[in-house]
Amino acid sequence: MLTKKTLQLSLKSLRDFAKKSLPDEELIALDERDECPVEIVRYMSNPDKLGTQLLFIPEEYGGMGGSTLDVYLICEQMARIDLGVATSLFATFLGSDPITFGATPEQKKKWLGKIAEEGVLFAYGATEPEAGSDLGALKTTADRVIENGKIVGYKINGSKQWISNGGIAEHYTILANTPAGPTWFIVDAGTKGFAHDKPENKHGIRLSNTAALALNDVYVDADRLVGGVEGQGLVQAQLVFGYTRVMVAAFGLGAGWSALDRAILYSTKRIQAGAPLSEKQGYTHKLIVPNVVRLEAARSYIEETALGIDAGGEGTLNTEGAIAKYMATEAGDKAADDSIQALGGYGYTHEYMVEKISRDVRITRIYEGTSEIMEMTISRDRWQLHLKTRGQYYHDQARELEALHAKHPNVGAGAAALAAHALAEVMEKARVARLTRFQHILLRIGEWIAYAECAGSLARRAALAAEGKLNEKAHARFDATALAALARIFARDAAIKVAQDGLRWVIGADGVTGAEIAALEASSGLPAVLRAQAGQLADMDYIADVIYSRVKKEAEQPVLV
């Protein structure tokens, strides 16, 4: 784990480096030329230069052993600079993950040591032309090569698609089917029979190299099998999902904020109808404030999950990682799109960057598991908890939030509790009427879960801030009063989404008869959810004032409940 000071120094050196080597004009030019700045990626990976990758390598292998919280903040910063370059650095991180979590001690020493000391680039080769979200459809094979009755190596055959760093890495972790199932292998660039295609011509992250790989009778020694035991590949991949998804969530967050900060600045300078756009409520409350709220709700969930992973709690926090990724990448994408709108015609041109960021951030909803796969994962995992607790899982969370509300009545915990109660009721109705046989309902439940859990998280964050107990490294752009307002806005949004959409789809899937609808409205708390919307506009006004540094002195502030 890094000290606060080391973390701040690392973040600052990243910012300083970007200012010098990757100013906007350079980023735009590289994007237009569709060029990966390989030298910059190598400089950033070089332990004698920037050495960014050292942050995620454990100390025992020559790295700095950054915690999940440290690495998320670094990933957010990298995404604020450029998501293509960030993806390139992240590919080494992803490519080394099966090694970090599944390799033998000798393999870890050798390969992680090489990344730390030599700054070599890795690529992570899982996806295939016919195996994307469904990795089980993997076709690449690794056949045993046996000499004197002993497995001495493997011959790998197949192809990989859309591999980040595919054309520039020195080493590749490749997922292939052995007789015992999917297994990771480490393959060197230049090995006979191993080739990469030309870089893909992509919609965004054009500063990252993405290429297809072809493997024709590629021979590797048996010691290249990660962990030394066949068939562990999918388990090893699963072990890191909580962690890696938090990092892609940080990408969505960083890119989203990068676009939004440009829109915020622009709106203070652009005069229309006699005043800056930042003073137009219809503008700020549609294009700026809701994005601030969504991004900070996602950040709260990311930080809770990161701290949970660092505390080594129960399991791998894969579901929490999925919620963090889903919420942050959807929020980042929306923030970038709204930033184009916020800049009007200028937003639509290359020069103002938000257009590029919008194209870049789009990938975060696709790679490391698409948003739809996240919805499915979240829904299936939490559905088990709903069944196991006989429908009490979210009622229990609601009761905890009610207790929080009693202690901190202004952090949105009351509305977050309404969201959780409504969720429990809707899920129970879906169980009784067997509605999860409809995939659409299953995935929508995933979305409602993500909203309800983020509302709870942001309420807890605001309460911690009020008590002065936030983690010392936690992101600190918003003070306790602003966090409380953000939490109230998001909790109301979450409650209305769960209650209204939940009822809509229970009814839409014919899960209730006409006569039962009024009872469902009452049990899901819809009237209370509607009443809880009081104060929403005043809170949005307050956040706009915070964003534009117009906050009045404490005594002059409206009383917000």
Ligand SMILES: Cc1cc2nc3c(=O)[nH]c(=O)nc-3n(C[C@H](O)[C@H](O)[C@H](O)COP(=O)(O)OP(=O)(O)OC[C@H]3O[C@@H](n4cnc5c(N)ncnc54)[C@H](O)[C@@H]3O)c2cc1C
């Ligand atoms: C720029 C870029 C970089 C990448 N880098 C890497 C890398 O370094 N390493 C690597 O291994 N991979 C990488 N990928 C691949 C990426 O992880 C996959 O594209 C992603 O997992 C989705 O797979 P797919 O593209 O085959 O889409 P598909 O799985 O075919 O999905 C297509 C659509 O269908 C939806 N869908 C899929 N299954 C279901 C279902 N069961 N029910 C309902 N809807 C469904 C999806 O949500 C999506 O909207 C990269 C991709 C890109 C574009």
